Amino acid sequence: xxxxxxxxxxxxxxxxxxxxxxxxxxxxxxxxxxxxxxxxxxxxxxxxxxxxxxxxxxxxxxxxxxxxxxxxxxxxxxxxxxxxxxxxxxxxxxxxxxxxxxxxxxxxxxxxxxxxxxxxxxxxxxxxxxxxxxxxxxxxxxxxxxxxxxxxxxxxxxxxxxxxxxxxxxxxxxxxxxxxxxxxxxxxxxxxxxxxxxxxxxxxxxxxxxxxxxxxxxxxxxxxxxxxxxxxxxxxxxxxxxxxxxxxxxxxxxxxxxxxxxxxxxxxxxxxxxxxxxxxxxxxxxxxxxxxxxxxxxxxxxxxxxxxxxxxxxxxxxxxxxxx
Amino acid sequence: xxxxxxxxxxxxxxxxxxxxxxxxxxxxxxxxxxxxxxxxxxxxxxxxxxxxxxxxxxxxxxxxxxxxxxxxxxxxxxxxxxxx
Numbered sequence: 001x002x003x004x005x006x007x008x009x010x011x012x013x014x015x016x017x018x019x020x021x022x023x024x025x026x027x028x029x030x031x032x033x034x035x036x037x038x039x040x041x042x043x044x045x046x047x048x049x050x051x052x053x054x055x056x057x058x059x060x061x062x063x064x065x066x067x068x069x070x071x072x073x074x075x076x077x078x079x080x081x082x083x084x085x086x087x088x089x090x091x092x093x094x095x096x097x098x099x100x101x102x103x104x105x106x107x108x109x110x111x112x113x114x115x116x117x118x119x120x121x122x123x124x125x126x127x128x129x130x131x132x133x134x135x136x137x138x139x140x141x142x143x144x145x146x147x148x149x150x151x152x153x154x155x156x157x158x159x160x161x162x163x164x165x166x167x168x169x170x171x172x173x174x175x176x177x178x179x180x181x182x183x184x185x186x187x188x189x190x191x192x193x194x195x196x197x198x199x200x201x202x203x204x205x206x207x208x209x210x211x212x213x214x215x216x217x218x219x220x221x222x223x224x225x226x227x228x229x230x231x232x233x234x235x236x237x238x239x240x241x242x243x244x245x246x247x248x249x250x251x252x253x254x255x256x257x258x259x260x261x262x263x264x265x266x267x268x269x270x271x272x273x274x275x276x277x278x279x280x281x282x283x284x285x286x287x288x289x290x291x292x293x294x295x296x297x298x299x300x301x302x303x304x305x306x307x308x309x310x311x312x313x314x315x316x317x318x319x320x321x322x323x324x
Numbered sequence: 325x326x327x328x329x330x331x332x333x334x335x336x337x338x339x340x341x342x343x344x345x346x347x348x349x350x351x352x353x354x355x356x357x358x359x360x361x362x363x364x365x366x367x368x369x370x371x372x373x374x375x376x377x378x379x380x381x382x383x384x385x386x387x388x389x390x391x392x393x394x395x396x397x398x399x400x401x402x403x404x405x406x407x408x
Contacts, residue, residue: 043364216366216369216385219366219369220369255366
């Protein structure tokens with residue numbers, strides 16, 4: 001049997017992000033549930049979040065973010081042969097979001113699948129894309145994290161409605177390190193895992209339920225179990241934490257982000273804090289944060305970034321990448 | 325090895341200073357975490373985790389919610405370290 005040749009490594013060619021237009025402030029939430037701007041800022045670090053319009057779908061947001069990433073990569077839709085959408089809030093279960101997004105972007109007949117690892121989804125999808133390029137089952141992959149969490153939130157539950165938000169982020173992944181004119185590999189080995197014992201800590205029980213989260217248990221897990229995963233992703237990539245330009249953890253809660261950053265031991269690295277104005281957008285948060293930091297000129301091409309996604313399942317995944 | 329109440333208080337004060345920025349001399353047994361020391365539920369989790377590292381005593385979330393005062397934590401750690 002013949003096999004695909006594949007590629008030595010893979011890299012991210014471009015990022016793109018999309019946020020819905022509507023900004024919802026803490027004061028606006030405080031008008032309908034018992035909370036306050038001060039309380040929300042001190043507990044979760046969010047000042048405002050973006051919420052999709054009633055007719056704006058997960059696929060709409062995915063298309064917007066992916067279109068920007070595709071434009072930034074310099075590739076045409078015809079170059080993409082695999083589309084992965086990481087989402088835990090698809091509009092419908094069938095058809096999947098990826099095939100719909102691909103058609104709307106004019107990508108003809110790519111492999112297309114949705115992936116659900118909740119807030120770890122983007123890092124899982126990036127690992128899957130990198131592996132597909134390296135194995136030769138795809139050459140250029142569109143990786144998207146897109147969520148409309150607002151439609152799974154109980155807007156009378158002050159413990160969750162202050163946290164979750166909507167948005168999308170995307171990356172184009174292509175080969176690296178194979179031919180002499182290609183840059184070095186830019187996506188490091190993934191360190192991933194899960195713990196089904198904690199399945200009930202973050203969940204949507206059934207199709208008539210809303211997101212439930214046991215905040216303290218999740219906080220304890222996130223601040224104790226994850227920094228070893230982050231450090232392992234560095235060591236497996238052969239990158240010292242001191243060489244990181246930026247640390248981009250899933251934007252779950254600013255207190256978790258700060259605790260993780262303290263334990264990582266990379267005081268020189270910028271730490272993504274996109275949650276302040278984006279809220280928790282689950283699988284979209286990492287590519288959205290990165291694309292916004294790149295847009296603002298805060299990061300340079302070739303910078304090393306450590307990504308770690310973590311959330312319901314619980315599932316987690318981390319990898320070091322080189323920025324496009 | 326049993327620790328004295330004073331030893332536990334001293335260790336706990338260090339932890340509270342580090343996590344919540346409350347000076348050690350303000351941490352006295354009768355103080356409540358929420359009302360007197362302005363420590364919220366997430367900081368309590370961080371304190372519990374740090375206490376586990378320092379004293380070798382695990383304080384699970386369902387126990388943590390009942391520990392309202394500094395003395396409650398001292399007693400909990402004291403009891404657990406004796407039985408361990």
